[in-house]
C-alpha cells in the first residue's frame with residue numbers, strides 16, 4: 001500500500017513545530033517515528049496535507065534534577081529509552097515497559113511521545129485497510145460498531161505499553177503550545193473517550209515526561225500479557241508500584257494502572273486504597289487483584305472476550321504484586 005501525497009515540513013525547533021501546527025490547523029499532523037501514523041495514512045483513516053516532522057530534532061538524554069526527579073525527552077526513541085542507564089537505575093519499570101513495545105526495528109523508529117499519543121486500536125478500524133470500503137463505524141464518524149454489532153458506542157482500545165508504567169510512577173507531561181508551556185499529570189492526557197482519546201489539541205506538542213523518584217523503599221513490576229509473546233500489542237498490561245514504610249513491612253502507598261483494556265489507561269483506585277497500610281501477603285494480593293478486575297471492566301477486543309481478559313487480569317495483577325514484593329525483599333536498602 002502506498003502513502004498518499006503530503007507536504008513534509010522539517011521545523012528547526014519544537015516551538016516552530018507547535019507554531020506550524022497551529023498555522024496549518026486541521027490540514028496538518030505531527031509525526032515522530034511514523035510507526036503509528038503512517039499505517040493509518042495508508043489505510044485512508046487520516047489524510048493530512050502537511051506533516052510536521054519531529055524526527056530530525058535532537059532528543060536530550062535523560063537527566064536527573066536536583067530533587068532527584070527524572071526528566072525524559074518525549075522525542076527519544078523507545079530503543080534509546082530502554083537502554084538508558086539513567087532510566088534503568090532510576091525507574092526500571094519504564095525501561096521494562098519500553099522494551100516490551102513491538103520489535104527492535106519499531107523501537108528504533110518509534111518515540112516515547114508517539115507511544116503515548118498513539119491512536120486507539122480496533123480490528124475493524126486501523127488493523128487493515130478493508131474497512132475503509134464499508135459503511136463507516138463510530139471511529140470513522142459513522143453510526144455503527146462492527147465489533148459489537150448492536151453496540152451504541154466505540155470500543156477501540158488504547159494500547160500504549162509505556163503509559164500504564166508512567167502513570168503508576170506518577171509521571172507528568174510537559175505540553176508545548178504556541179503561546180504557553182503547561183504541565184499536567186500524565187493520566188490527564190487521556191479522556192477515556194475512544195473517539196477523541198487525548199486531551200491535547202491541534203497546536204500542541206508533548207515535549208517531556210517528568211517522573212518523581214522518591215527515596216522510599218519501592219517495588220515495581222510491569223506485566224504485559226500477549227498470546228504469542230513476540231512482536232505483539234498487549235491483550236492487557238498492568239503496572240504496579242508499591243512504596244513501603246521504612247520498616248519494609250507495611251505498604252505505605254500503591255499505584256496500579258491497567259492498560260489495553262479500555263479507551264485509555266485505567267487507574268485502579270479501589271485496589272490502591274485496599275493495599276495501602278497493609279502487610280504484603282498472598283491473600284492480600286489475591287483480594288486486591290479481584291478488586292482491580294471488578295473496577296476496571298475490561299473491553300473485549302482483538303478476539304479476546306471480556307470474561308477471558310478478566311480472568312487473565314486477575315492472574316497478571318497477582319503476579320505483578322508478587323514480583324514487586326520480591327524486589328522489595330531482595331533489595332531492602334535500595335530505593336528501587
Ligand SMILES: Cc1cc2nc3c(=O)[nH]c(=O)nc-3n(C[C@H](O)[C@H](O)[C@H](O)COP(=O)(O)OP(=O)(O)OC[C@H]3O[C@@H](n4cnc5c(N)ncnc54)[C@H](O)[C@@H]3O)c2cc1C
Pocket residue numbers: 029030031032033034035036037038039054074075078100101102103106109110111112113114115116117118119159160161162204205206207231232233234
Ligand atoms: C507492528 C507494530 C507493532 C506495534 N506494537 C506495539 C506495542 O506492542 N506496544 C505499543 O505501545 N505500541 C506498539 N506499536 C505502535 C507504535 O509503533 C508505538 O506506539 C510507537 O512508539 C509510536 O511512536 P512514533 O514516534 O512512531 O509515533 P508516530 O506514528 O510518529 O505518531 C503517533 C501519533 O502521535 C502523535 N505524536 C507523535 N509525537 C508526538 C508528540 N511529541 N506530541 C504530540 N503528539 C505526537 C502523532 O501526530 C500521531 O498521531 C506497534 C506498531 C506496529 C506497526
